[in-house]
Amino acid sequence: MATIHISAAPGDFADVVLMPGDPLRARYIAERFLEQPREVTAVRNMLGFTGQYQGQRVSVMGHGMGIPSVSIYATELIRHYGVRVLIRVGSCGALRPEVDLKDVIVALAAGTDSRVNRHRFLDHDFPAVADFDLARKAMEFAARRGQAVRAGSVFSSDLFYTPDAALLHATLVRMGMLAIEMEVAGLYGVAAEEGARALALLSVADNLPAGTALSSAERETSFDAMIGLALELAAAEAAALAPR
Numbered sequence: 001m002a003t004i005h006i007s008a009a010p011g012d013f014a015d016v017v018l019m020p021g022d023p024l025r026a027r028y029i030a031e032r033f034l035e036q037p038r039e040v041t042a043v044r045n046m047l048g049f050t051g052q053y054q055g056q057r058v059s060v061m062g063h064g065m066g067i068p069s070v071s072i073y074a075t076e077l078i079r080h081y082g083v084r085v086l087i088r089v090g091s092c093g094a095l096r097p098e099v100d101l102k103d104v105i106v107a108l109a110a111g112t113d114s115r116v117n118r119h120r121f122l123d124h125d126f127p128a129v130a131d132f133d134l135a136r137k138a139m140e141f142a143a144r145r146g147q148a149v150r151a152g153s154v155f156s157s158d159l160f161y162t163p164d165a166a167l168l169h170a171t172l173v174r175m176g177m178l179a180i181e182m183e184v185a186g187l188y189g190v191a192a193e194e195g196a197r198a199l200a201l202l203s204v205a206d207n208l209p210a211g212t213a214l215s216s217a218e219r220e221t222s223f224d225a226m227i228g229l230a231l232e233l234a235a236a237e238a239a240a241l242a243p244r
């Protein structure tokens with residue numbers, strides 16, 4: 001049955017779903033990388049598609065910007081469509097000069113200024129961590145592809161336009177974080193609460209200390225590296241989950 005925010009029919013989504021923030025990136029991934037992609041939902045233009053990759057059924061759907069938005073879509077995908085694995089394919093701002101534009105980050109864990117995981121967890125500090133097996137496989141697959149990736153923690157902020165950005169960024173760097181974005185901590189909280197598995201891969205779109213940013217054309221190419229890795233992981237997970 002359709003949900004308030006997703007109009008797909010039961011069975012329309014694969015077990016494994018790639019999730020970019022931008023629904024147009026979802027369409028790009030479906031059209032460029034999937035075989036026989038089929039649009040399965042478009043409520044509020046939050047596009048979702050299902051197709052084949054490396055012989056496996058894989059879906060891709062946008063999740064919008066911010067933790068409230070990703071929380072809605074991830075919860076409905078897991079609860080109502082039986083999705084088992086969610087892989088965010090997002091963009092982020094690097095907090096350190098040495099984390100270059102186009103670098104791909106495997107987000108092992110996420111801190112946040114959002115209170116959503118406290119709502120879930122009796123106001124205690126919830127450890128928002130990636131599924132270990134997905135993270136391990138992402139690192140292994142990247143090595144096999146000859147693709148350099150960074151692994152570490154990131155910060156999911158409710159605010160894109162931070163009032164005292166310099167203080168926040170200095171603190172995040174001191175605490176070892178690689179990049180800032182807006183959803184990972186919420187996604188990992190939903191996955192834990194709903195009994196699913198999640199991982200976020202992030203492409204560096206801007207370097208905050210250096211004040212540099214990718215052009216649109218460069219974004220397309222650098223995202224392709226992350227998307228290729230995410231799809232390989234998705235196909236492996238889909239194969240592992242398929243009934244024998």
Ligand SMILES: O=P(O)(O)O[C@H]1O[C@H](CO)[C@@H](O)[C@H]1O
Nearest residue numbers: 020021022065090091181182
């Ligand atoms: O490119 P996406 O996946 O949307 O990710 C980043 O970009 C948006 C902000 O511009 C936020 O959603 C942030 O997390």
Ligand SMILES: O=c1cc[nH]c(=O)[nH]1
Nearest residue numbers: 091092093180181182
């Ligand atoms: O959320 C985001 C995404 C990209 N760059 C940022 O600075 N923040």
